[in-house]
Amino acid sequence: MVENMMLENGAAKIRARNVCVDYSGQRAINKVDIDIPGNCVTALIGPSGCGKTSFLRCLNRMNDIIENCVVSGDITLDDEDIYGPQVDAVVLRRRIGMVFQKPNPFPKSIFENVAYGPRIHGLAKTRADLQALVEASLGRAGLWDEVKDRLDMPATRLSGGQQQRLCIARAIAVEPDVILMDEPCSALDPIATAKIEALIDELKEKYTIVIVTHSMQQAARISQRTAFFHLGDLVEQGETESVFSNPKDARTGAYVTGRIG
């Protein structure tokens, strides 16, 4: 990895060094070094099966629950090792939220979906606080106007795009620092996708966002930085502009122009 591609020390919110992921000895991610700056959108792109999801799930230790998955290397959040012995994955996941590829609301009411996180972390003292927090989160996710009259409705009856925005509201309700998104628009139609993209653009003011996408146009539209993965390797990373217009690696060039993938 070219050293000058890295950010200056201290400028990175998340820093990964030499990260490898193995599933039952099968390597899925090979020695990835990356710096993810705060308050900006970083896109992870690459052909399917190249390990984007695997890498993303390292960042909030979601891989811990996969029985045969081994993660090695160092990952820090604000210069603290997230795999360190005193780190509690529960606390870590409160600070690094996640939105999944397929919308996965709880089979409960819309209100309960958003209120669940704040409730278990004791973020709201009173019922009124909780209601305010739910309203604020739904508002920031751009869903409040659509659901404010039916907060008691089962979340599973919302449309796919609404469900995904609900999942984003659920993630931001616990006030994390970082939000990881794994192809959040892959199951959505173009209008819902546009809404979520606009939302991501707003959210970056407050949060650090890492988004996996298989759509290069989407990466180009919403991200400030882009990392290109290929067959488990991080091939190239940098400013989105330069990765797309001036790729240093031949494979990146081939992918962004649609020749591989």
Add this chain to the structure above:
Amino acid sequence: MTENISPSRLSSQALPGVERRHRKEQIFRRLGLGAILTSLLFLMFFLALIVARGHGAFLETVILVDYHFDHETLDIDQAVSQNDLANANYRSVIRAAMRELAPEVSGRSARRDLYGILGAGTEYDLRDLIIAQPSLLGTTAGIWTPSSDEFHLFHRNGGDRASRQSTRLSPLQIELYAELDNAGRIKTRFNWTFLSSGDSRDPEQAGVWGAVKGSILTLGICFLLSFGVGTLAAIYLEEFASKNWVMRVLEVNINNLAAVPSITYGLLGLAVFLNFFGLPRSAALVGGLVLFLMTLPTIIISSRVALQAVPPSIREAALAVGASRVQTVFHHVAPLALPGMLTGSIIGMARALGETAPLLMIGMVAFIVDPPSGVLDPSSALPVQVYLWAESPERAFAEKTAGAIMVLLVFLITMNLAAILLRRKFEKRW
């Protein structure tokens, strides 16, 4: 119009083999329907047989007898205490009343036949009546009194020539029957005794309540333990245990235990609960423990299936907002799996309800008259009661056996209905 000239390009003739495929489907449908009808037919036949045999157990034949409750015959003073009433001579009241009913009967053996048409429990029924209503003392009261079981069978068979050939009533008793019947002193009514009393040597006094209560207590203990332990074990195995070889061995053994013959659990219960821990014989507590061990593997297996059916994305969603594993399981996964776990448990209970063999081993087969008032009291259970009565030589018990099977079936249907309702209630939430 066009079909007459050239066949449609979309008809089944247009594609070779399609007609054969349709025929195969037809054959399969007929076979399936046939299978269902056959099993329904057998079920109906079985039910009809049981009801035909057993409905008589819910009926009793009663005779209108006029009793004189005078102090002299009862052999008590004018000022009576409760104790006197309990020990009064009701037998002589009954005998006097019966003699009055048929004054022409004389001689020792003839009189014995006369008294024998009443049920053996009449004395106690009258005693309870007088204790409850002392105001009847000194009066004459016409009371519909349950007849003996042979008399009941004779009446139920219609009292005609055919029933005369099969009855064990004496010729005098048959004559008395005709006389009383003409006088309108015989009728059939619902037999509450069968539902409200415990076992007895006398068929007309025997009831299923003791066995029903025993079954309720036994199954209650069994359900509490096996649902609690079974679901917790399933949750642990499914959600927390790492999938190493120890767990695999455990899993295989749980599957094996589910297939162990039930009598083995009875032997285990005998050795462990009775001989080692010294718990009382025939107690509902021990029965419940034995049935708990028997149903536990089944409940673990069905609960694990219910947990596996919860989509992993729900677990990920909860973990991703910072829920701990325990919170994830108890707030999200277990509630979703609950209907399935409940259904599995109640199916296990239904199996436990019908079990006889393990209960025989721990002494629940004893002849027990009083319904149990607690889990440590000697008690019976419905299937054991069926077994006991089926073994009994008295003819009237054949009817009681079928009646007890009917009660067992109603119990079973109630339980399954409860399972469906519970399932609905918990599933309805989403």
